[in-house]
Amino acid sequence: MRIVLAILSMVIFGVLGVFPTSFADTLIKDARIIDGTGKPAFLGSVRISGERIVSIGDLIPTSDDTIFDAKGLTLTPGFIDTHSHHDWGLSENRDALAVITQGITTSIFGQDGFHHFPLQASIDAFRERPVSMNIASYIGHNTLRDTVMGEGAQREATRDEISAMKTVLRAEMAAGAIGLSTGLEYEPGMYSTSGEVIELAQVTASLGGRYISHIRSEDRFFWSAINEIINIGRQTGMPVQISHIKLASKEIWGQTDKLLNILNNARAEGVNITADIYPYEYWQSTLWVLLPERDADDLDEIQNVLDNITPSDGIIFMVYGPDPSYVGKTLADISVLRGLSDAQTFSELLKESDAWQEEHQSQGQSIMGKSMLPHDIGELMKWEHTNICTDGGFEGHPRGYGAFPRFLSYFVKGMSLMSLEEAIRHATSLAAHNMGLKDRGEIKVDAYADLILFDEDTIKDNASLENRSAISDGLKMVWVNGQLALNQGQATHHYSGKVIK
Numbered sequence: 139m140r141i142v143l144a145i146l147s148m149v150i151f152g153v154l155g156v157f158p159t160s161f162a163d164t165l166i167k168d169a170r171i172i173d174g175t176g177k178p179a180f181l182g183s184v185r186i187s188g189e190r191i192v193s194i195g196d197l198i199p200t201s202d203d204t205i206f207d208a209k210g211l212t213l214t215p216g217f218i219d220t221h222s223h224h225d226w227g228l229s230e231n232r233d234a235l236a237v238i239t240q241g242i243t244t245s246i247f248g249q250d251g252f253h254h255f256p257l258q259a260s261i262d263a264f265r266e267r268p269v270s271m272n273i274a275s276y277i278g279h280n281t282l283r284d285t286v287m288g289e290g291a292q293r294e295a296t297r298d299e300i301s302a303m304k305t306v307l308r309a310e311m312a313a314g315a316i317g318l319s320t321g322l323e324y325e326p327g328m329y330s331t332s333g334e335v336i337e338l339a340q341v342t343a344s345l346g347g348r349y350i351s352h353i354r355s356e357d358r359f360f361w362s363a364i365n366e367i368i369n370i371g372r373q374t375g376m377p378v379q380i381s382h383i384k385l386a387s388k389e390i391w392g393q394t395d396k397l398l399n400i401l402n403n404a405r406a407e408g409v410n411i412t413a414d415i416y417p418y419e420y421w422q423s424t425l426w427v428l429l430p431e432r433d434a435d436d437l438d439e440i441q442n443v444l445d446n447i448t449p450s451d452g453i454i455f456m457v458y459g460p461d462p463s464y465v466g467k468t469l470a471d472i473s474v475l476r477g478l479s480d481a482q483t484f485s486e487l488l489k490e491s492d493a494w495q496e497e498h499q500s501q502g503q504s505i506m507g508k509s510m511l512p513h514d515i516g517e518l519m520k521w522e523h524t525n526i527c528t529d530g531g532f533e534g535h536p537r538g539y540g541a542f543p544r545f546l547s548y549f550v551k552g553m554s555l556m557s558l559e560e561a562i563r564h565a566t567s568l569a570a571h572n573m574g575l576k577d578r579g580e581i582k583v584d585a586y587a588d589l590i591l592f593d594e595d596t597i598k599d600n601a602s603l604e605n606r607s608a609i610s611d612g613l614k615m616v617w618v619n620g621q622l623a624l625n626q627g628q629a630t631h632h633y634s635g636k637v638i639k
């Protein structure tokens with residue numbers, strides 16, 4: 139087949155004197171190969187032809203090969219980010235260096251219940267102007283609610299509205315989505331009943347989809363939120379994934395055994411439940427997410443939040459519309475500036491930013507909140523069904539730039555959490571399995587050649603609270619569908635990413 143292609147391409151391109159490099163094979167030789175399955179590393183070479191891996195082992199170079207001498211660097215499958223917000227701003231940032239330099243070759247969008255509607259239009263736009271990495275998307279429940287219920291969706295949906303949502307969901311799934319995502323801690327999904335979610339989930343299951351959820355609570359009502367997602371898995375029989383699993387309040391800190399027991403019991407019962415996680419103690423969201431009753435005047439409840447969920451010096455403003463000088467400051471800093479208690483300041487900032495948001499039709503506030511313990515994060519990461527994600531974007535939390543290298547350097551190496559082989563499994567084949575992606579996440583013959591080559595001694599995140607968009611160290615080469623996206627740490631401007639279903 140290759141010979142036929144070569145002759146054909148000589149006929150087509152010979153006249154012009156242009157010979158497309160994509161017809162030559164790529165040989166990555168003498169790499170330390172970690173194949174993504176958890177198997178021990180081995181020395182060897184990998185040959186890529188077109189988009190796929192064609193052979194692995196002790197390979198002899200041919201004159202057709204473009205050769206990359208890996209010199210013992212580590213070659214693994216590209217990382218799969220199962221919870222990404224890099225869709226925002228991607229069309230103006232096709233190199234996506236923040237993503238590619240983490241080793242990510244596939245990003246999954248449509249998270250927390252929000253997707254680009256209609257999906258077909260965003261897929262068409264992507265195919266017209268592809269980017270460095272592959273993408274796939276869920277259909278967002280919040281977006282369905284917004285589409286069908288419009289303004290005033292802060293209530294339960296009627297029968298008619300649920301059936302209208304099902305119609306939109308079917309059409310969106312047909313455009314090529316992998317499943318349904320919910321964000322039940324956010325408007326307007328938080329106003330839905332479990333029954334509504336189950337009905338939509340059943341439609342998704344009947345179409346061969348899966349379910350992923352930012353669950354209804356990550357703190358006060360955590361255990362019932364966990365029960366809700368298990369029940370959705372039980373009722374529908376489809377795979378369900380907990381987004382960015384965490385224990386995010388004092389009350390539940392340290393209860394990883396209890397949580398993993400519940401999840402393992404559900405699995406033993408036949409519920410296909412999995413999770414993803416990002417390697418940071420800080421989350422990013424809004425102040426509102428801390429107040430399920432959405433009452434900015436309830437100072438007792440706000441004080442309860444500061445005492446039990448995230449302290450005032452652990453709340454850092456990322457966006458503050460009414461006064462951008464607050465960005466980077468903590469709630470504790472701002473309380474001092476205003477001469478008010480932390481709870482009063484919290485309440486004032488909420489109301490001011492809401493009014494500003496209403497007037498400017500632009501996000502009024504966003505915060506990072508420190509609510510998790512490194513030990514809990516490590517224990518949850520080790521669960522054999524937890525894959526790694528960023529939950530990050532091109533702006534905001536450093537996780538958008540550093541999550542995967544931080545997982546490897548801080549957690550895997552720094553905390554001796556697991557072997558590198560097992561860590562790579564959590565970032566590749568497990569993620570592919572949890573998302574239902576075929577022929578990705580493993581170095582094997584006939585798999586897509588999504589590959590990364592890095593230095594395991596130097597791979598490290600640099601993005602921090604002070605410098606949130608610092609690029610990570612250690613990634614040398616990245617191939618996406620057989621094409622180089624990153625060469626010696628530099629973007630190649632080859633946009634070989636695909637839409638995956």
Ligand SMILES: [Zn+2]
Nearest residue numbers: 250352381382
């Ligand atoms: Zn989320």
